[in-house]
Amino acid sequence: MTVLPFEYAAPASAADAVALLRAEPDAARVIGGGTWVVGELHRGESQPTLVVDLRRAGLDAIEHDGDTVGVGAMCTYSALLDSGVVATHLPLLHLAAGGVTGGRQILNQGTLGGSVAAAHPHSDMPAVVTALGARAVIAGPGGERTVAITELFAGPSRTGLGPAEILVRLEVSSSRALGHGYYKLKHGGSSSPIATAAALVALDAAGTCSAVTLTLGGVAGTPLSIDLTGVLVGREPDEAALADAGRVAGQAVHAPFSDLLASGTYRAAVAPAVAVRALRMAVDHARRLAGHDSGRRS
Numbered sequence: 001m002t003v004l005p006f007e008y009a010a011p012a013s014a015a016d017a018v019a020l021l022r023a024e025p026d027a028a029r030v031i032g033g034g035t036w037v038v039g040e041l042h043r044g045e046s047q048p049t050l051v052v053d054l055r056r057a058g059l060d061a062i063e064h065d066g067d068t069v070g071v072g073a074m075c076t077y078s079a080l081l082d083s084g085v086v087a088t089h090l091p092l093l094h095l096a097a098g099g100v101t102g103g104r105q106i107l108n109q110g111t112l113g114g115s116v117a118a119a120h121p122h123s124d125m126p127a128v129v130t131a132l133g134a135r136a137v138i139a140g141p142g143g144e145r146t147v148a149i150t151e152l153f154a155g156p157s158r159t160g161l162g163p164a165e166i167l168v169r170l171e172v173s174s175s176r177a178l179g180h181g182y183y184k185l186k187h188g189g190s191s192s193p194i195a196t197a198a199a200l201v202a203l204d205a206a207g208t209c210s211a212v213t214l215t216l217g218g219v220a221g222t223p224l225s226i227d228l229t230g231v232l233v234g235r236e237p238d239e240a241a242l243a244d245a246g247r248v249a250g251q252a253v254h255a256p257f258s259d260l261l262a263s264g265t266y267r268a269a270v271a272p273a274v275a276v277r278a279l280r281m282a283v284d285h286a287r288r289l290a291g292h293d294s295g296r297r298s
């Protein structure tokens with residue numbers, strides 16, 4: 001495809017970025033870190049007349065206020081990994097960022113906001129921020145609005161962002177008291193994930209599960225949150241309980257996602273095992289947090 005010339009702008013604020021996008025809503029393209037979109041521009045798959053680069057828009061802060069952490073959309077994976085706030089309060093996000101492939105270039109350039117805004121089913125971050133119950137702060141012509149992350153994901157590689165809107169930051173409640181686990185199934189070390197699972201688990205003093213969150217990625221067009229309340233809550237999360245949870249997770253995959261990496265049938269088939277691995281990690285971590293014996297199996 002032909003690469004056409006375009007104007008380039010690096011606005012100094014989110015409001016300036018929105019003003020530029022508003023002037024050319026159907027012909028402008030936002031760049032975060034560019035790890036995805038620069039390839040599309042280079043190949044001529046995307047032919048904007050204006051490219052709006054967010055690198056100077058001041059969207060790279062990580063702020064901790066009470067129980068809430070605000071993570072700027074332009075935070076790179078390296079910034080997440082280097083942040084003590086993320087390591088302490090959002091260890092699930094920290095763990096998932098540590099598993100991003102592509103080497104230093106992707107860690108230093110790829111952004112959380114870019115991954116979320118791209119909404120690719122095979123990316124790590126959409127399911128992780130869904131499991132964390134994030135809220136997306138969006139800047140647009142009417143000012144800022146905040147939506148639940150589940151409202152942002154509209155389909156495979158589609159979000160509810162308007163043409164003149166940008167993702168500003170994610171707001172996430174601290175999950176430091178919860179056990180966390182993340183597992184992804186891949187063809188090889190550097191390939192994209194086929195199926196992912198992000199889990200958070202709370203245990204009471206007796207070691208009984210008191211809360212659980214599980215979100216699958218890659219198996220459907222958007223992150224798939226599984227209600228495991230009736231399966232795990234009030235029960236010791238032993239191997240039998242985890243197997244039941246895996247079965248329920250598999251049964252929830254009604255419209256599996258297919259692409260060149262893997263068929264929907266394959267994704268649906270592996271979903272239970274991927275779910276169990278993330279849940280097991282989360283349970284083991286929750287036991288360590290509670291001072292119970294780690295690695296207990298029955």
Ligand SMILES: Cc1cc2nc3c(=O)[nH]c(=O)nc-3n(C[C@H](O)[C@H](O)[C@H](O)COP(=O)(O)OP(=O)(O)OC[C@H]3O[C@@H](n4cnc5c(N)ncnc54)[C@H](O)[C@@H]3O)c2cc1C
Nearest residue numbers: 032033034035036037100101102110111114117123124167
């Ligand atoms: C070699 C390689 C390895 C990779 N490995 C992984 C991996 O292990 N896990 C993984 O999940 N992903 C991986 N990726 C995919 C991807 O590049 C990253 O997930 C990255 O985080 C995308 O962020 P970015 O800022 O570079 O996005 P960009 O390329 O800048 O943008 C992606 C899309 O989001 C839009 N956008 C960006 N920021 C905003 C914003 N703030 N508001 C509104 N729209 C916005 C852009 O217009 C574009 O449509 C890899 C990519 C490569 C090339």
